[in-house]
Amino acid sequence: MLSDASLGRSHRSKPGKAKLKAVIDECRAILGLPDDYRIGIVPASDTGAVEMALWSMLGARGVDLFAWESFGAGWVTDTVKQLKLEDVRIFKAGYGQLPNMNQYDGSRDCVFTWNGTTSGVRIPNADWIPADREGLTICDATSAAFAMDLAWDKLDVTTFSWQKVMGGEAAHGMIVLSPSAVERLETHTPPWPMPKIFTLAKGGKLIEGIFEGATINTPSMLAVEDFLDTLAWGKSIGGLKGLILRADANAASINDWVERSDWITHLAVDPATRSNTSVCLIIKDAWFKTLGDDDQAATAKKVATLLEQEGVALDIGAYRDAPAGFRIWAGATVETSDLQALFPWLDWAFAQVKASA
Numbered sequence: 001m002l003s004d005a006s007l008g009r010s011h012r013s014k015p016g017k018a019k020l021k022a023v024i025d026e027c028r029a030i031l032g033l034p035d036d037y038r039i040g041i042v043p044a045s046d047t048g049a050v051e052m053a054l055w056s057m058l059g060a061r062g063v064d065l066f067a068w069e070s071f072g073a074g075w076v077t078d079t080v081k082q083l084k085l086e087d088v089r090i091f092k093a094g095y096g097q098l099p100n101m102n103q104y105d106g107s108r109d110c111v112f113t114w115n116g117t118t119s120g121v122r123i124p125n126a127d128w129i130p131a132d133r134e135g136l137t138i139c140d141a142t143s144a145a146f147a148m149d150l151a152w153d154k155l156d157v158t159t160f161s162w163q164k165v166m167g168g169e170a171a172h173g174m175i176v177l178s179p180s181a182v183e184r185l186e187t188h189t190p191p192w193p194m195p196k197i198f199t200l201a202k203g204g205k206l207i208e209g210i211f212e213g214a215t216i217n218t219p220s221m222l223a224v225e226d227f228l229d230t231l232a233w234g235k236s237i238g239g240l241k242g243l244i245l246r247a248d249a250n251a252a253s254i255n256d257w258v259e260r261s262d263w264i265t266h267l268a269v270d271p272a273t274r275s276n277t278s279v280c281l282i283i284k285d286a287w288f289k290t291l292g293d294d295d296q297a298a299t300a301k302k303v304a305t306l307l308e309q310e311g312v313a314l315d316i317g318a319y320r321d322a323p324a325g326f327r328i329w330a331g332a333t334v335e336t337s338d339l340q341a342l343f344p345w346l347d348w349a350f351a352q353v354k355a356s357a
């Protein structure tokens with residue numbers, strides 16, 4: 001795989017730039033992006049991509065922020081505490097719920113996360129975004145891209161990273177811009193200092209090179225090669241359709257087990273909002289519910305630790321700010337048969353921990 005990798009060369013050399021451009025072109029093809037949307041590789045993974053959008057584009061009009069778990073809450077903090085924007089409306093929901101997205105009327109900018117990775121709650125669609133909106137929609141789609149149908153006509157800025165559904169190595173993020181987003185970049189000058197790694201426009205013009213593979217700073221060409229390999233795999237299994245089918249089948253197999261279980265359930269309350277990538281589960285067992293918060297967290301942790309010790313599952317504990325439970329990755333790189341092998345182990349581990357309590 002590495003025989004023709006552009007390693008030990010400048011990323012600005014002809015072969016280096018061609019590799020970066022290939023990442024852009026392959027993403028465009030698999031995701032089915034409209035021809036007039038730009039797609040660029042930018043610094044600092046998904047966080048870098050979201051923050052460069054917030055820093056570059058917000059402030060031109062009021063902004064509506066929708067948050068229902070930790071990552072969405074982070075974008076609220078950026079907007080309110082870092083950028084100190086005042087004309088802000090915040091729509092929040094707790095873990096497991098979605099705020100009423102219909103509160104967005106299109107007159108303002110809007111920031112939201114397509115798939116809340118730490119609660120396993122996703123928006124089922126983008127029907128709540130008016131087609132004739134005046135504001136920009138800025139969507140963190142990092143655990144949604146390549147696993148869910150993203151409504152490109154409703155998204156002005158979309159970001160994601162390489163290491164989620166496609167299973168690449170973490171490095172740069174990706175940013176997708178609609179023509180309206182480009183117009184904002186070319187007409188709006190933010191009042192705050194702009195770090196070089198967030199700069200998408202200069203002198204009222206978009207820096208087009210970024211969208212042709214001339215990255216702002218130096219990427220890992222090894223990670224680039226790895227991502228190209230994952231994209232080739234994605235294409236080989238049927239592109240976006242194949243990727244979505246795999247994630248859907250994985251999520252369905254988890255759901256089948258949950259439905260049969262007497263001790264576990266979904267954190268996402270409404271089935272229509274349940275993620276097909278980051279499936280978050282909580283414990284509904286009657287004994288478990290009598291425990292205090294700390295003991296509940298310790299119990300879930302013991303189950304995860306036991307499975308790790310047995311070499312069965314790694315990193316399946318709930319995110320640190322989320323309710324105690326488990327988060328099982330169901331993205332396209334996961335084999336359904338591996339998930340099916342996991343379920344009896346989870347039943348066993350919980351029974352062990354409960355019996356020894």
Ligand SMILES: Cc1ncc(COP(=O)(O)O)c(C=O)c1O
Pocket residue numbers: 044045046047048071113115116117118140142143160161
């Ligand atoms: C919804 C969401 N946003 C942002 C991030 C941060 O991603 P990155 O580490 O690529 O910056 C994550 C990581 O899990 C995420 O799931």
